[in-house]
Amino acid sequence: MAKLFFRHAAMNSGKSTQLLQIAHNYEDQGRRVCLFTAAIDGRFGAGQIASRLGVSRSAAVFDANTRFDVQQVGAVDCVLIDEAQFLAADQVRQLHRLAHVHDIPVIAFGLRSDFLGEPFPGAAWLLALAEDIEEIKTICLCGRKATMHLRIDANGQRLKQGPQVEIGDTGRYRSVCARCFYTG
Incomplete structure (x- = not known):
């Protein structure tokens, strides 16, 4: 009864x-997990999943x-993927297959879109194939639900061009609502 889950949200x-x-919950019950994160994201060190609350793990x-x-993935009870927006289409299909053919739940976490409002390929495929999709909520500075992102320069000015992915200082991005995305 395993399935592919996609948990998406703004930054x-x-x-x-x-x-x-x-x-932690799986392991506390004596179950095995396999964690993955994107090689492209080295903000906290290669192969590190880190929360801004200070918790991290390899x-x-x-x-x-x-x-x-x-x-x-080995003999595991669950596969957990961080930064799932960086998955390729074929990788999402492989994860979907793991869930359905090998009965291993796969829970992927990631962004839906980039700073231009364009979908990340991994997120688009997860939205197409995941059987369970959940939005994790956060808020914009204006108080509305944040669903999008702005990339800003060193002076706080919005950037409207550049590469889709720019890893680094998290202060270069802001999570915003759709209204602030279009007017901010």
């Missing part, structure tokens, strides 16, 4: 915190060449 909503809590890293199959 600073607690996605990594929830992932780490789920890992994880395997995935990149474009990673295959998600039973040989890769």
Whole structure:
């Protein structure tokens, strides 16, 4: 009865915190988990899933060449993926297959869209294939629900062009509501 879960939210909503809590809960019950994070995201060190609350833990890293199959994940009771927006379409299909053919629940956490409002490929495929989709909520500075992101420069000015992914100082992004995305 395993399935593919997608938990999405704007930045600073607690996605990594929830992932780490789920890992703890499984292990507290004597169950095995396999954690992955994107190789591209080295903000907290390679292979580290870290919450802004100060909790962190090591994880395997995935990149474009990673295959998600039973040989890769091993004999586990759950697979947890952080930064799932960086998955490729085929990787999402592999995770979906793990859940349904091998009965291993897969819970992926990530962003839906980038700073231009464009979908990340991994998120688009997760929205298409996941059987259980949940939005984790956070708020915009104006008090509305934040669902989008702005990238800002060193002077606090909004950037409207650039590469889709720019890893680094988290202060370069703001989680915003749709109104502030279009007017801010």
